[in-house]
Amino acid sequence: AQSVTQPDIHITVSEGASLELRCNYSYGATPYLFWYVQSPGQGLQLLLKYFSGDTLVQGIKGFEAEFKRSQSSFNLRKPSVHWSDAAEYFCAVQIQGAQKLVFGQGTRLTINP
Amino acid sequence: AAGVIQSPRHLIKEKRETATLKCYPIPRHDTVYWYQQGPGQDPQFLISFYEKMQSDKGSIPDRFSAQQFSDYHSELNMSSLELGDSALYFCASSLEGPGQVYEKLFFGSGTQLSVL
Numbered sequence: 179a180q181s182v183t184q185p186d187i188h189i190t191v192s193e194g195a196s197l198e199l200r201c202n203y204s205y206g207a208t209p210y211l212f213w214y215v216q217s218p219g220q221g222l223q224l225l226l227k228y229f230s231g232d233t234l235v236q237g238i239k240g241f242e243a244e245f246k247r248s249q250s251s252f253n254l255r256k257p258s259v260h261w262s263d264a265a266e267y268f269c270a271v272q273i274q275g276a277q278k279l280v281f282g283q284g285t286r287l288t289i290n291p
Numbered sequence: 292a293a294g295v296i297q298s299p300r301h302l303i304k305e306k307r308e309t310a311t312l313k314c315y316p317i318p319r320h321d322t323v324y325w326y327q328q329g330p331g332q333d334p335q336f337l338i339s340f341y342e343k344m345q346s347d348k349g350s351i352p353d354r355f356s357a358q359q360f361s362d363y364h365s366e367l368n369m370s371s372l373e374l375g376d377s378a379l380y381f382c383a384s385s386l387e388g389p390g391q392v393y394e395k396l397f398f399g400s401g402t403q404l405s406v407l
Contacts, residue, residue, distance in 0.1 A: 222381065
């Protein structure tokens with residue numbers, strides 16, 4: 179069955195430092211890939227998505243992600259984090275032809291001043 | 292801009308009671324999805340509707356039922372509540388129908404259900 183793995187449950191970085199959140203998926207074909215951010219008590223907000231084409235995709239709030247087929251990965255990056263980036267981040271896949279999203283376990287990001 | 296509206300924001304129930312959660316999608320969105328997110332868990336897909344018909348079903352317990360009405364709002368009905376039903380319930384809406392890619396999927400802020 180398809181699955182999404184986010185190996186890091188919790189990451190702490192200093193404000194201004196770079197960030198990379200890992201995401202691996204398990205599926206025979208290339209799914210559609212998403213990153214969502216969730217602030218406490220809030221809904222999920224789409225950061226970026228990959229369907230096809232250029233493997234480096236740009237999203238909102240200065241985030242980007244790179245799809246690597248050989249590694250079945252879709253890691254999220256940001257060159258310099260801000261205190262407001264503290265939140266829970268979810269990687270998700272949509273299998274082609276299916277309607278539901280399958281989410282990873284989430285990575286909680288804490289920012290040190 | 293209009294967003295996905297969920298009501299109530301918070302709901303407290305006791306075991307074996309029933310609960311009804313409501314979702315009002317963005318205008319012109321005819322597809323609605325329900326997700327359940329337990330404490331510290333990732334969101335799990337429950338059920339979806341397209342044009343008032345059930346379009347997909349996930350890990351939704353038999354005690355739960357849902358429907359989409361003529362105005363496209365949706366209700367999730369939960370009966371015989373159990374402690375394990377305590378979770379954040381998200382609704383999402385989109386313009387895309389079954390089999391299409393989520394070009395634009397919008398989530399509501401969720402209903403926090405606490406079962407005591």
